[in-house]
Amino acid sequence: MHYIFDGTYYGWLTCVFEAFERKEFEARPISVDRYIPDMFAVDRTITTSTDKAMRVSKGLAMRLDKKSRMDFYRAFLFEDEAVWQAAFYLCIEIFRGNTAILSNYGNDAVLKFSEALHKVSRERHRMKAFVRFQRAADGMFFAVVEPDFNVLPLIITFFTNRYTDQPWIIYDLKRKYGIYWDKIRVTEVQLNEGDSTAMMQSSTVVSLDTQEEYYTNLWQQYFKSTNIKARRNMKLHLRHVPKRYWKYLPEKQFGNIKS
Numbered sequence: 001m002h003y004i005f006d007g008t009y010y011g012w013l014t015c016v017f018e019a020f021e022r023k024e025f026e027a028r029p030i031s032v033d034r035y036i037p038d039m040f041a042v043d044r045t046i047t048t049s050t051d052k053a054m055r056v057s058k059g060l061a062m063r064l065d066k067k068s069r070m071d072f073y074r075a076f077l078f079e080d081e082a083v084w085q086a087a088f089y090l091c092i093e094i095f096r097g098n099t100a101i102l103s104n105y106g107n108d109a110v111l112k113f114s115e116a117l118h119k120v121s122r123e124r125h126r127m128k129a130f131v132r133f134q135r136a137a138d139g140m141f142f143a144v145v146e147p148d149f150n151v152l153p154l155i156i157t158f159f160t161n162r163y164t165d166q167p168w169i170i171y172d173l174k175r176k177y178g179i180y181w182d183k184i185r186v187t188e189v190q191l192n193e194g195d196s197t198a199m200m201q202s203s204t205v206v207s208l209d210t211q212e213e214y215y216t217n218l219w220q221q222y223f224k225s226t227n228i229k230a231r232r233n234m235k236l237h238l239r240h241v242p243k244r245y246w247k248y249l250p251e252k253q254f255g256n257i258k259s
Contacts, residue, residue, distance in 0.1 A: 002038070005046045007031035009076050012084060013053035015046050016091045025092050029084055060091070063099050071102075071117055077150040078116040086112040123147050124154045131159070133168060141168035152179050156186055 001024050005011035015029040027044070037043075060069045075087045086109040093101045104110050126147075133141040141163070145152075152172055159170065160181055169189065171178030180189045 001027040003029045010053040011048040013056040017052040083116040124151045146174040
């Protein structure tokens with residue numbers, strides 16, 4: 001049985017609710033954008049219900065501590081069908097009374113769930129370290145990222161606390177949405193293809209503040225002066241700063257200087 005849902009967390013929670021209501025505990029939740037018709041499988045379209053999703057969320061809150069409950073949301077952000085299925089199975093077990101299952105690392109579903117959480121947490125920490133804002137001429141600070149997992153929701157509090165007094169946007173090119181802080185509240189934004197391309201090519205399309213260009217150049221020269229060749233350990237450097245992040249780091253974007 002395939003449960004086809006809209007790809008949102010509330011949609012996934014609705015799948016859990018429907019599984020109990022229909023006694024279809026072997027169902028497999030799959031987002032509509034990833035669904036491939038299978039003539040041998042029975043399909044059911046699940047309509048997202050905020051009420052049903054909240055009932056599942058409250059049910060988990062009654063059975064688990066806050067961290068464990070939020071782990072299901074973090075695992076969902078891993079964006080992998082196998083992880084969604086593992087989390088789905090664990091939810092079913094918890095509502096059946098097996099609340100200790102999350103500690104059973106001999107269980108394949110628990111192991112997959114735990115590994116996903118570890119990877120999401122690591123990506124979240126990397127985003128905190130590697131996000132680099134640039135200031136446009138209109139005073140807006142912007143940063144472009146492409147994280148492996150959908151971790152923007154997990155870094156909102158960090159950046160709103162750290163940069164409370166300035167407007168900024170962090171845009172995820174891979175998922176085509178961003179988080180925008182206007183100094184009062186956070187809102188989700190989506191740009192059209194032209195706008196997102198402009199952000200990606202900020203050095204030529206977005207008009208940077210002249211002082212921003214000065215400080216970017218100053219930072220690059222500092223990085224050059226401290227990059228001592230005799231002490232270079234590229235293997236260690238890549239472990240801490242994977243190459244896929246380099247294109248968003250100003251210290252990597254200058255002349256023919258190589259890290």
